[in-house]
Amino acid sequence: MFVAWRDLKFAKGRFALMGAVIVLITLLVGLLSGLTAGLGRQNVSAITSLPADKIAFQAPSGRQELSYSNSTVTEQQWRKWSEAPGVESAEPLGITTTKATAGDKSTGVSAFGVEPGSRLAPDSDRITGSAVVLSTTAADDLGVKAGDSFTLAGRQLKVAAVRGDAHFSHTPVIWTRLDTWQKTAPPTSTDDGPTATVIALSTTSQADVAATDHQAGTKTVSTDDSLSAIGSYTSENGSLQLMRGFLFAISALVIGAFFTVWTIQRSGDVAVLKALGASTANLLKDALGQAVVLLVGGTLIGTGIAASVGALVSGSAVPFLLTPATVLIPAVVIILLGALGAALSIRRITSVDPLTALGSVR
Amino acid sequence: MSLNLTDITLTYPDGDTRLTALDQVSLEVPQGSLTAVVGPSGSGKSSLLAVAATLITPDTGTVTIDGQRTTGLTRGELTELRRHKIGIVFQQPNLLPSLTAAEQLQVMAQLDGRKPGTARTRAMELLDAVGLADQAGRRPHQLSGGQRQRVNIARALMNDPTVLLVDEPTSALDHERGAAVLGLITRLTHQQATATVLVTHDRTHLTAVDQIAEVQDGRLRLPAMNR
Numbered sequence A: 001m002f003v004a005w006r007d008l009k010f011a012k013g014r015f016a017l018m019g020a021v022i023v024l025i026t027l028l029v030g031l032l033s034g035l036t037a038g039l040g041r042q043n044v045s046a047i048t049s050l051p052a053d054k055i056a057f058q059a060p061s062g063r064q065e066l067s068y069s070n071s072t073v074t075e076q077q078w079r080k081w082s083e084a085p086g087v088e089s090a091e092p093l094g095i096t097t098t099k100a101t102a103g104d105k106s107t108g109v110s111a112f113g114v115e116p117g118s119r120l121a122p123d124s125d126r127i128t129g130s131a132v133v134l135s136t137t138a139a140d141d142l143g144v145k146a147g148d149s150f151t152l153a154g155r156q157l158k159v160a161a162v163r164g165d166a167h168f169s170h171t172p173v174i175w176t177r178l179d180t181w182q183k184t185a186p187p188t189s190t191d192d193g194p195t196a197t198v199i200a201l202s203t204t205s206q207a208d209v210a211a212t213d214h215q216a217g218t219k220t221v222s223t224d225d226s227l228s229a230i231g232s233y234t235s236e237n238g239s240l241q242l243m244r245g246f247l248f249a250i251s252a253l254v255i256g257a258f259f260t261v262w263t264i265q266r267s268g269d270v271a272v273l274k275a276l277g278a279s280t281a282n283l284l285k286d287a288l289g290q291a292v293v294l295l296v297g298g299t300l301i302g303t304g305i306a307a308s309v310g311a312l313v314s315g316s317a318v319p320f321l322l323t324p325a326t327v328l329i330p331a332v333v334i335i336l337l338g339a340l341g342a343a344l345s346i347r348r349i350t351s352v353d354p355l356t357a358l359g360s361v362r
Numbered sequence B: 001m002s003l004n005l006t007d008i009t010l011t012y013p014d015g016d017t018r019l020t021a022l023d024q025v026s027l028e029v030p031q032g033s034l035t036a037v038v039g040p041s042g043s044g045k046s047s048l049l050a051v052a053a054t055l056i057t058p059d060t061g062t063v064t065i066d067g068q069r070t071t072g073l074t075r076g077e078l079t080e081l082r083r084h085k086i087g088i089v090f091q092q093p094n095l096l097p098s099l100t101a102a103e104q105l106q107v108m109a110q111l112d113g114r115k116p117g118t119a120r121t122r123a124m125e126l127l128d129a130v131g132l133a134d135q136a137g138r139r140p141h142q143l144s145g146g147q148r149q150r151v152n153i154a155r156a157l158m159n160d161p162t163v164l165l166v167d168e169p170t171s172a173l174d175h176e177r178g179a180a181v182l183g184l185i186t187r188l189t190h191q192q193a194t195a196t197v198l199v200t201h202d203r204t205h206l207t208a209v210d211q212i213a214e215v216q217d218g219r220l221r222l223p224a225m226n227r
């Protein structure tokens, strides 16, 4: 690294420019990652935090995909699942998006209906026919606290407690009793009468999901797989991940292009060093070391800024999730991809002929 | 006997045939002596130097450096040999733009894995020997053409080579500075006891050399020993 360090210092301008590009790309990827995770959490946290490993939907007809908004399960289906072997618990869960009002404040909420005493909801023993549990965001949006009353889909209800910060499809969750929920949910034409939207299952390895699905007329997937049945999640998350992927690819290409030009520019110096007795392996190592120094420096600064911005906005209305995974993983990926791009460009050091150092033309 | 070229033949591909750049060339350069290689353009001077520098492998013939034959050595072994035994003074100074004059020399020691402290001392010694002790901290763009050429010479001597190969060192310099550089090379050849080969097309400065070799169409003649 004797020459590589001095090159870094000597060609400050060029490396600073490239470093700035890396900083900006890292910042952009870091912010995008935090935002993707934040938006994702607003979409799915109510589902991912359920104490359930599988979700049973109404079996979709024909080519339709699973959907939380289309599914309706009956009491009968729920009974089948409760009695099925290997199922530790089967709890009906009603989900509907509706409007809540308190005074002059109103907000869109997701009403989650659960059985009395259900494990699915926080503080479920305090939920009654006329009292519900609000998530913090729902309570904040409505400006209510425990003991206050508000209107949910036209029904006067009391706030039993404010617990957790569950979100579903970008709306805060209000935990209600299943019969309250049934009255707020749109009516369906099923003969047995609607019980809930889905059934949340806790299963053991003995459970024969396919057989029970067949008997009950349901379609069961793991909790994680069920997230794609939240319409807004699939499209949103998909496009954000695509943007992130492109940014990663762009960073690798830009870094590769920079080091290609840089390596070509200094191929004369490389020829001289080879003629003087520098081994190709050492020249490669130094050049890669130089690239990694630039990458790590730029990525650290970019990640630092992204984390500060994230810390600043989290807690505000911006759904930004600041965790080690959202800022460190992009940084590591950029360093790895950048090093790969640089390595491919630096490879050409191998083919520089020391003979070209002799003679008058360089 | 520090540099020995024996029956060197070198051809370059030239369309369907091959062009003979060096034809049965033999040359012996003892330690502490200076051999000038002269000849018209295209005669094969640079080719001879490149073969001696182990940068080109000849078709036939052997190169022996400090008693070691280079035939059959791997690329890595040749690189190591160049590092330890061969100093090259390039036609263009070929200094690295980011390094100071002293660092141009220290990089040689660094390639060789030597201690930075002793390397620094040795670099200052050599810069002093070429009259540049006060310019040690300057980068190439802050040095004159003649000063750069002197750094180039000092760098070639940094690893105490047994063979010093010098390629047209005066071509970019005016008469006076050319003479000074040549005088310096002659002095250092005796001081450092190197076997020095100096390629030039300029016969005007060749008064102090030990041996003049004339190349013509790839053949070498040793007309007169003018020691």
Ligand SMILES: Nc1ncnc2c1ncn2[C@@H]1O[C@H](COP(=O)(O)OP(=O)(O)OP(=O)(O)O)[C@@H](O)[C@H]1O
Pocket: B012, B013, B019, B020, B021, B039, B040, B041, B042, B043, B044, B045, B046, B047, B048, B201
């Ligand atoms: N890489 C090459 N490929 C093909 N032919 C070459 C190559 N290098 C040199 N030659 C030919 O070999 C011959 C000797 O070339 P060389 O460069 O050794 O001459 P020179 O004496 O150094 O000339 P000059 O004084 O102009 O530098 C010339 O005819 C040249 O055209």
Ligand SMILES: [Mg+2]
Pocket: A359, B045, B046, B047
């Ligand atoms: Mg030549």
